[in-house]
Amino acid sequence: MTATQPIGILGAARTPVGKTPGIDSLTLHAQAAHAAITDAGIDPLAIDGIITFGSFTRDYVMHSAVVAEFLGLRRIRYADVVRIGGASAAGAVSRAVAAISAGRCDTVLIVSGDDQLSGLTRDLAVKGMAENRHYQYEAPYGVTTPAAFAMMARLYLQRHHLSEELLAHVTVQSRRTASKLPDAMYGKPCTVGEVNSSKPIADPLRMLHCAPIADGGGALVAGRGAPGEVVEVLGSGEAHSNAHLVFNPFDASSAAAASAGHAFQQAGVRPADLGAAQVYDCFASVVAQVLEEAGIAPAGRALYQFADGEYDVDGGLPVNLNGGLLSGGHPGMPGGLLHVVEAAEQVRGSARVPVAGGKPVFVHCLGGIMSNHATLILGGGS
């Protein structure tokens, strides 16, 4: 490793995602970290930086220090906890690159794992209901996370004169993609009719528009490596407009557009150059919204493109090749990492369903109620 070598992702791995009772959050961190370090082929004692996101089931004030301690890492020079919700994973990668570039450390472990499904006690469920809800302006009205995303989806549908039945095509594409994988939590194809007759949650969102909670974790090792051996961060962007729905400025151009726009500009890449895209999909509506905000899909057309197979494995731009959170399962804080891990594998050509063909891969992670965004464009790995 020399200081002139490119900085990027050296290792990427995920734990099984689904229902894995009896494996707590710290153990999931350790499993994911072990797998990513093994994948990177580095000496674990060389790790001198760590970034974590905290935990839903077992949090610590000094979370990254606790994880480092549990792993046995004693030579940390850079420890950070990134707490920008679902945007944390992509945000952590750009912070790791910056820290290495600035000489703060050489090798950063980014890791997250949570037993969000098996570890969900009644108290935690209540805590989860309050998450992202402003205690004065929002909580007294019985508003849930799906309800907040439903209100954003409603605006999107109205702006483009789209029927809510069209949202089903995102889930149908997700299940179809997941069906090509051996281990997806929901790997059975489904129909538009099944989605549109699934249990209503908060109009226009139904059960099959919502990512099911799961246990799982993911990890990345960032550092310098020989060109061709490191997945380079060609561009990154980040944008935050607010945290609670009621503070959303409802501007014509959202923070998602700003985040993705900066990443494309920095990378010198256009949407037409991409080989694949990983878009954080806590709800089906979000994927269409982000693809349009990022300039990948024409405004108001993404849902029709989902219906036409544009985002299928054999389509023009394959999207969410790990089945995303919608079909792969959503472990909460580690959710974004699963998207970055898949993107890194796509760039390297080591993915289970490789489609990128050496082209750059777009990753967009989001948190809050579509208010907190981080984007990566990865490439150069093969």
Place this chain on the structure above:
Amino acid sequence: MTLPGAPRSTEAAEFWNALGGGDGTLLRQECVQCGRSRLPRTAMCPYCGGWESHWRPVTGPARLVTFTVIRRAPSPEWAAHAPYGVAIVEVAPGCRVLVNTDWLPEHADLGRPVVVAVETGDGGPRLVASRGGDEAVSQ
């Protein structure tokens, strides 16, 4: 059961005191420097960076920005009310609040004028939107 109200706080004391006071007045925050309004309260004006502001009563018409009807409630207490409507209402340009609706909104209701009333909830005031004088505003 009485629906929950908003607890008071010092971070927007004047707003909550007016809302929870006898008259139940909804205030907007007006920037001294640029004159633009905002809600909920922020310490600084997001438009001009000014730190001084006045509170003014909301007077103009309110409009439904977006809504949902919650079919799956977050708790047994709310389940007793389900389905129920939640909406974002613009009460003045740049000023938005989250409310419950006293009817189950449909897609065609987007952008429609509404009337926001202050009610007494459990532990503090709460806001409810109604369609108001339907015929009067639709003309």
